[in-house]
Amino acid sequence: MPSDVEYSPVGEGLGMRDFWLYVWLRRVSVMAAHVTGLGLTLIISRLSRPGTSLFSWHPVCMSVAYCLCMTEGILLYSAEGSPFCFKSRKGKVRLHWLCQALVLIAAGTGLGFVVASKNVSELRHLVSWHSLLGSCTLAASLLQAACGVTLIFHKQLHLSSSLPRLKLYHATCGLVVYLLATVTVMSAMFSDWFQAMVKGVTWWAYLLLPLFPALVVMNQITNAYLPRRKMSS
Template identity: 80%
Template sequence: MPSDVEYSPVGEGLGMRDFWLYVWLRRAALIAAHVSGLALTLIISVPSRPGTSLFSWHPLCMSVAYCLCMTEGILLFSAEGTIFCLKSRKNKIRFHWLCQALALIAAAVGLSFILASKNVSELPHLVSWHSLLGSCTLAASLLQAACGICVIFHNQLHLSPSPARLRLYHATCGLVVYLLSTATVMLAMFSDWFQATVKGVAWWVFAVVPLFPALVAMNQITNAYLPRKKMSS
């Protein structure tokens, strides 16, 4: 029977009715991950009032980098489809590269603004868990980008690891980066700036929002790259 849903080995062993329920639940989770990624970007960037200070650009740039661009760059490879209606894998890879490049650019700009803000205010650097974990996230982002470059230019660089192994390294680095960025975003919500802006029940709601796209992305990457044994019906 023809279907617009790509086959996923995760659904093996399920009855047809249960399988379609499973597929639509995964689609709903994917849509919710897109929405929560965009919502998280707005939640962090709007209260910062970009342009009011050097620091105000830091939350905006970092949320655009990791909550929006990196999230979309990962989710577009989902088997349930993507909001960008990209069918060709080649087009998905190109859009993935675009998202990741924008994420790195936005992260670099955000880093420059926080460094400039602390220098102007004569405040010390790397004194909070948020800043320390953020530094690890940026370092892991560069490693992930390097793995991606090795995948694309495998033949030109004459690398010994196979393209499949390099793709596994790249996906693993991407998963680590996304989990680190999620933890960094959650730590930012414990900062004096965010707690002074968002209070009460709203703060608790916003604090758990980063977990949802992270779970969806983690599930997508592990399902795509972890080895599976064929399930018997």
């Protein structure tokens, strides 16, 4: 059954494709999102001093998973400012899957370290908002990965929904997972561990930093996958 949903490339749905200022602003914002994701990963890794304790590896693994790999896995589809803009669609899909696989591996490793750390210290699990949000983010990441599998094996699974609709659902759920991950990262900055090392204006800057790539990702997905009714001639 043909779908009544049409997908527009980034920016075209807003009718702003021909404005050079808009194009350059998008390029700058996407490149800034790349830098922000990498910068957050490096900052958190430096603050955690990996190797000093079991827990020290938890922030490193989680920042690599969600600040770096998940961000890059989504932004590589951006038409402006992506370092993978020269790749074919098939190549981008493969890179996307590689990034998302690294997300699950790094997040699972980070979960293992924090569980081991709490067991050694004899501390209770899931007693903070950060831990609860983190558990929801991990569960949502697994469900989103399973949803992505259905796109690859769409024909073999004989699903009733059309492939464009499945792509729309996958992108929408992916946005929800990314925003949930952003909230989880921000909640970590309210922990005693983070506030003991970062204070004052710097803390506020770090708190707001994850919002920038989240806004860029939200804009990219909504512009690329926002459904619109086909116009009848």
